[in-house]
Amino acid sequence: MSIAQPRHICVLPQELKTRIAAGEVVEGAYSVVKELVENSIDSGADEILIEIENGGLAKIRVHDNGSGMYPEDLPISILEHATSKIQNASDLSAIQTLGFRGEALSSITSISHFQIRTRCIGCQDGVVIRGSQGEIEETFPFAMEQGTDILIENLFFNTPARRKFQKSPSAQLRQIKELIYRIALAFPQKRWELVADGKKIITLFKQQNLLDRIEEIYGGAFREAMISVEILFSAGQLTGYISTPSFHKSTRQQQILFVNNRVVELANYSFFLSKAYEGFLEKGTYPVAILFLDLNPQDIDVNVHPTKREIRFHDPKAIHSILINGLAHTLQKHDFANLIPGAQSGMVHLPGNQFNMISSQKSDYSGDVAETEEIQIFNYHTETLSQSIVPVSESIYNSILKWKFLAVFQHTYLLFEGVFPGEYGNSLILIDFHAAHERIWYERFLGMNWEPALPEKLLFPYVIEWTPDELDHLEELQSTWENNGILWERTGPRFMSVHALPYFLRNMEIENIFRESIDIISRQVNMQLSYMDEYYKNKSCKSAVKSGDVLKEEEISRLLLDLSQCKNPTRCPHGRPVMHGLNRNYLDQLFKRIV
Secondary structure, X not given: OOOOOOOXXXXXXXXXXXXXXXXXXXXXXXXXXXXXXXXXXXXXXXXXXXXXXXXXXXXXXXXXXXXXXXHHHOHHHXXXXXXXXXXXXXXXXXXXXXXXXXXXXXXXXXXXXXXXXXXXXXXXXXXXXXXXXXXXXXXXXXXXXXXXXXEEXXXXXXXXXXXXXXXOHHHHHHHHHHHHHHHHHHOOOOEEEEEEOOEEEEEEOOOOOHHHHHHHHHOHHHHHOEEEEEEEEOOEEEEEEXXXXXXXXXXXXXXXXXXXXXXXXXXXXXXXXXXXXXXXXXXXXXXXXXXEEEEOHHHEEOOOOOOOOOOEEOOHHHHHHXXXXXXXXXXXXXXXXXXXXXXXXXXXXXXXXXXXXXXXXXXXXXXXXXXXXXXXOOOOOOOOHHHHOOOOOHHHHHHHHOOEEEEEEOOOEEEEEEOOOOOOOOEEEEEEHHHHHHHHHHHHHHOOOOOOOOOEEEEEEEXXXXXXXXXXXXXXXXXXXXXXXXXXXXXXXXXXXXXXEOHHHOOOOHHHHHHHHHHHHHOOOOOOOHHHHHHHHHHHHHHOOOOOOOOOHHHHHHHHHHHHOOOOXXXXXXXXXXXXXXXXXXXXXXXXOOO
């Protein structure tokens, strides 16, 4: 075997280093628009125009009415790591702006032909620089309004390999449109305009608030389906809007998270939302969530990704708990309040002694179920499934206990007269007693140590192939599988043989169950496996009274008492409503007593 002569190690020339850095920051036209728009926002602009041609590869222009740049700073702005937003290392732990590294303009101008025009506050005239590949070719004064206008042409012209692998113009445009919509949600008081190939694509006017912006982008149906979120805790707040359980989507596209007004990609964000909505939505449907997490800049690190789309939290477990339990509580309050028109849900307050991200590196957010309007933050990583259900307020329990039984309809629905929270007069209340009893049994099962599921031997072993690492993960949970009636053994580096399953998994795809557990482990989320939740739901359904059963009045009284003690009395474990109400005003309208 011949060995080639080693090559000498050398330091790359500055031009090549800049092009490599540009590859990290500038993934495509979308990245250029994002960086330039963020600079416009940081400059205080409230009107931002974006023009593109050929998906941004031929031309990108971003014009704003912000503070502009000083004439002497303009040539410096395209140098590597030149910025006005930080001055020393300590500033990195207190980032207040969207941009801060000072590498965007340097990277963008190194792979394009560029022109930058700017006029700052107090300056009589503007100034222009033009150039290519990061080099300024001419500078001259220019009469213009206050603000900055950046023109980028022939993106990636000097990196043909990068240009070759760019997405199609239509795909680039879709990305840019989605970017503008998302950033516009964070800044509703700004005017936005996007023009593509001479055609006006987006025009968003200045709005008073986020809800108005949501309606402007997504329509009136979205606005009507939004639930306000206001969750306060000692280290910050979570605000924004989530959708009602009846309004859901088939994709996760409208699940957006902002941290300190920066759009971020939070690992498992959709997973946390699905846990918050557990019991409210059917599988395969996804809620809308447009949420803003405001934290002390010192509690997050935004300098962990080249494009700043990922961040690191000082205490990620506490944030995950806020997203799950805080949103679950908000949903429960809204669900009950909206069974009768007129009831209002209030702000959720998370007491400071339950969650403090600043005082300690390791927070303790375990505790007993709260009995008041203030909810506890549970450590969902170590507590039982029962603690993922956050209770609604004491006033709701008291209201249920005071309802007066009227009749049974079709041996399916119980009719009561009583006052809902938020209502001043009595309402006619209908309860599906099977759904109510399911909820009661479900919460009983979650609150007790249920007996292990009994395995039933398969006629023929079920053999599944995995990677060695995946099998190692599954073996870590061997005792869990056995306790839940799933018996299997490893038959080689890549194979398992399943010998027995509990009856309720008989018709389920066991391979999917194993894959889900591997997925959970890979996320480092040590939660109860979802098939156990299915087990409890199955048991609850089989244990509950059925439509057509005849209930005695004392049994009805007991059912109402038990329902009043449930942490989520408004929905069955599968997400169906337990109760509905008709108030006097609605009935008067129905019978044309009032117009």
